[in-house]
Amino acid sequence: MRFAITMLSFIGIASVIGTILKQNEPYENYIIKFGQFWFEFFEAMGLYNVYQAFWFLAILIFLILSTSFCVSRNSPKIIKEYKRFQLNAREKSLSSFKHSYKIPIKEFNINKLETFLLKNKFRFKQQFNNDGSVIISAKKGDFQKLGYIFTHLAIIIISIGGLMDGNLVLKMQELTGSKKIIYEDLALKDIPDSGKLTTSNFSYRAQMLLREGEKQSVAVLKAKEGYFIQDLPFVVGLNDFRIEHYSTGQPKSFESDLIVEDKKTGELVKKTINVNSPLSFNGVTIYQSSFEDGGSELSLDLWNLHSSDKPSPMKSVIFKENELFLDKKKYLFEFNDFRKFNILDIEIGNEKRPTNVGPSFIYKVRNESGQANEYQTYQFPMNIDDSSFFVSGMRKTPQEDYQYLKLPADANGQLDGFMIFKTLLNSPDKVSDAIEKVVTKSFPNGGEKSQIYFEGVKRVISEFIAGGYSQVAESIDSSVSVDNQKRIANSYIKIIFLLGQELIESYKINNPNNESFLFENNQKFVQESLTGFNDSFFYGLPIFLELKDYVHVQSSGLQLTKSPGQFWVYLGSILLVLGIFCMIYIQEVRLWVFKKKTNKDVLLAITTNRHRYEFDQFAKKITQQIRKILN
């Protein structure tokens, strides 16, 4: 008893540790958190997976054993007590009870008394003693005592059910060496038998990632830092995976259309599963648990941001790599994810609301030295501060936030306008024509001054085109006295802006059919394009990937559970509720009526094993009623 309580307390404390220390994290995280020494110590203690640690399971088993012992020792007593009516009670012991009354009688009508007891749900027995005395022993609420057996039995059954669904057998096999965790990424055919679990495995909770259109007959069972391969008695095929969204863009449902085929009988089941409705098949239940990209195909346009080149198309697939040579340098593009829906807080009117901004794709670009930046590029322009931008985020490490490159959408809502603009900036003759026009506007009469101005503008512009505003600023820093820097910088910015406007105006005259720049006023667009052009120098990549089209392929994450203990856990749970109910709400009452042969009165005694203050009232009420009956 005391032992069981200690064990339960241990389980409580261990459970708390399990909730505070995040379970089943990658081991590097623990090393970073605790340092090497404590990491190893905690690992030896099994603290990264408390609930399946040996000592935890051992406590559970001890608990089962000790509770079983308790029940087996006490149950016979309780059952005996249940059957027993204390008919051998004598006057002396009965009159010592708190509720013990002498009731005068006219005649001793046993039948009337017994009817009363029956009506009040008492069970009773009577006995005529040799000395002529009569005793009636009645009781009710025996189930209170049975509650003890129910609850304790329930705990045993639930624990056994839980152990059945644990991985005790697998742990034994690991201990004897017949099964070994696989730590490398292996193809299915290379998996050794020691890493495979057969379909006869008693219980498991395994994962399966299935691409649309794919079929699989094995699942992955995670263990520590590695895994086992769990063979299944059937083949699971995924026909389609769907995500539905609320109008605000939050996910509403995940659904997988599954076809499951039994390997032996060929029995075929089709079912759409979603988060709250799994599929049960041959003792295994298949749940919708997660989803990810399954290798979507992307059609991209590659725009070189720092030359006048036309875009070149590229096809790529998520989880695949593309190699590219840019300015004779090799870049490796690793495409990692495609997200069809992206919910961001976007300003609409005056308030920010979660809004779906459309598809994005995530990729890493690795240079020759192996360093990589991560990018997330959105397909469609987003509204930011009343303007519309194509947005692409860049970060150097996963811990950082993205830095965003924002390229303005043109009058058609396309990227073409900006790209035409950067092409113009990168065409030397177009630029010098425009400079000439800008200069002519300022100095309509020409002359020496205009020539100096012309040279100055040309230098500023070429600096801007080569490296953006910071390049211009550098040259100001090195050639202009501190007092004048601000004024000069402002005039340079103005010049760059005028040039931008001029480039677009001339382009419009030469290309009257192009609608990219059909703005009422192109000032804003020019300003944003110049900012975008400038920011592209910090983008870490000379090209911009524009997503033109995609074929969305998804993978559905399934969980496959074989849980033979579930039935027992549920059964135990029912028993538990029943037991608690009995223990709490049923009051055991014992009642005796004792009459000596000659007496003109009877002795009434009422008692209970758990004295509550309401019991006194109850006893008084019963006494009164009995008094009435016998009088």
Added chain:
Amino acid sequence: MTLNKAFNYLFIIAMLVLPAIGLIKFHEYMDRYEMFILAGTGLTFILINKYWRSFGYIVSSTLILSFISIYLYQGILLTNEKQFFLKYFLSSQSAIMWMCSLYPLSLLMYWFYLFKKNSFLGNLASQLTWIATIMGFTGLLVRWYESYLISIDVGHIPVSNLYEVFVLFCLITALLHLYYEQKMNRKELGAFILIIISIAVGFILWYTFSKGADEIQPLVPALQSYWMKIHVPANFIGYGAFAIAAMISIAYLLADKGILKSRLPSLIILDDLTYKAIAIGFIFFTIATILGAVWAAEAWGGYWSWDPKETWALIVWLNYAGWLHLRLVKGLRGPMLAWWSVIGLLITTFAFLGVNLFLSGLHSYGEL
């Protein structure tokens, strides 16, 4: 007397007819479990009303107010900004704000009563609690309706996030308190129980005004299940009852030290009430946890995943199991158990709130 009887029959009829109308009118939006729950709710209310007559009045008042509110809405959500009664009384937000202002007021009255022993004050305190509770339940029911006005697929029972369950907690705790108050015919304990309710009200107000938590959000896929209608309320009957037990225990401990002793019920009564509250809380908490496990088996693929919320539910359960064990089997009474029940509330609070604040896991619906 006859009026009471008439009301009683009317109530029974209403509890049979209203769910029936619901079933006839809206059956295509419900699965069979939800139909069962709807019908079962009517029957359960009839049953509760049989043992506790005032329950019928709470249900009826709440329903009448809710129907008025729904009528005033005319099916358009924005009506609550224009229509006078909706704006100031019967939109879910206003009704809940009424609840939030009336509970602290009744707390004040209960304390006045405790010192003055003036039956007018006692009745006033009690009545304020009744009204606050009716307003709160109306607020939740109307919120349920409002969620459907946002969009048919957003509509759901308002027990899905921290804001909503805090309101539920206040209401259920108050309901249990009113029950015991009426059965015992003593009004002193409101002064203690309303403290915990007022603290929860404080949280609701802070949560509403600093975080805008009162906004109705659509359900994540895992919560879209009829189980939510059973699991969450059952859990909160447990939490509410444990909270009451702890507050009565505080009264017990004070009286035991001689503080307010002459003004509070006897130690035996306080002790017995603590036991009753823990007993009913324990039964509901057990059932709620088991139903939670059954739901988890359906949604997450396992009846027990040692998720922090599950684990803490187990700890809470073990805690009160230990309490009951000592009391029932060992017959222990007195200050030790009272202290234990106070500490029990701290553990329960951590399971209810702390897990959401400090630990991450599958139950991450109610993050601050």
